[in-house]
Amino acid sequence: MAGYDTQVKIGTTEKSKENVVTVLGVVDGDTVDVSFSDGRENTVRLVGVDTPESYGDVNPEEWEGISSEEHLKKWGKKAKDYTTSQLLHREVQLKFDDIAGKVGYYGRLLAYIIIDNTNYNLKLVERGYARAYTEADCELLEELRTAETQAREARRGVWSGLENENQTADNVYISYVHEDAAGNDHNNLNGEYVEITNGSPSSVDMSHWTLSDTADHVYTFPDGFSLSSGAKVTVYTGSGTNTTTELYWGHGTAVWNNGEDTAFLGDDQDHLIDKVSWEG
Known part of the structure; x- marks a missing residue:
């Protein structure tokens, strides 16, 4: 995202043979199954x-607001879908943390995942x-x-789900951007989409509202389009x-970079x- 650098900030960027793994499966957005080069999983x-x-x-107590x-x-x-799209069947490098240790409470490895010289933990x-x-x-x-x-x-x-005081005018807000369509973006145009939510207590007339990007591509909402309270439009x-x-x-x-x-x-x-805003 704008203003922050996900490039590797811990350890060397050179792949050490024992810490290069292949992601075999995604358990959750923050947990994956891997295989080492010697066959260990x-x-x-x-x-x-x-x-x-x-x-x-x-x-919800873990997610303030x-x-x-x-x-x-x-x-x-x-989050699970995103990690699947980014890591499944990919070769990545594990970086261990001296403070957290190498193994967690449940016998799982604790690590930063480095892919394309980017710290994936930080990116999430x-x-x-x-x-x-x-x-x-x-x-x-x-x-x-x-x-x-x-x-x-x-x-x-x-964080699009933060309570109303953190939302914008009229409580209509962009709740999700899926900018990276599966495969070639230009061949899967509807794999790109933006979700907009009305968190206000009443319907909002969005006639002639606009959705745009930094390259001045502009979508204009159709005349008469109204978004009901609590509803989402994609x-x-x-x-x-x-x-x-x-x-x-x-x-x-494709529109979204x-x-x-x-x-x-x-x-x-x-x-x-x-x-x-986002950065890849």
Whole structure:
């Protein structure tokens, strides 16, 4: 995300043979199964971070300012899906933390995952899929806390569920951006989409509101479109039939940059209602 660097900050960037693994499976957004080059298999819990559970119970007390268990469960699944898309069947490097130790309470390895010279643990927090795990110390705790603060302030990812005082004008806000479609983005235009939520107690007329990016691609909401209280609308990049919950930009190419971009939501008077930024 803007203003923070996920590049490796611990240990060497050179891959040491014993710590290069292949991700065999994704248990949760913050837990993966891996295989070492000698055939050994283990489970890795990403050190210093915590994503919502994708199954079972979630605890809103761990997520200050978020009271909805349903919201946390949704983002637990999104975090797992994201980790699957980023890590499954990929070769990554494990970096261990001298403070946290190498093995956790349940016999799982505790590690930072390094992929493409980027600390994936930090990236999860920065993109709003995880919080800094403050219940235990680690070498990068302050960096993780800073990344969480930035994600909270931007209401990015799971933090889109913060209570109303942290939401924007009229409580209409960008609740999720899926900028990285499966496969080639240009061949899967509806794999790109933006979710917008109305958290206000009444319907909001969004006629002629706009959704845009940093390259001045602009989508204009259709005349007469209204978003009901508590409802969500998904704006897809490609073509389709508009409904009350799905709108289609009709753009011929991918819009949202996977590496770095900002989604801007504006009203019909060109007032900025919300924005969400990210870096790859």
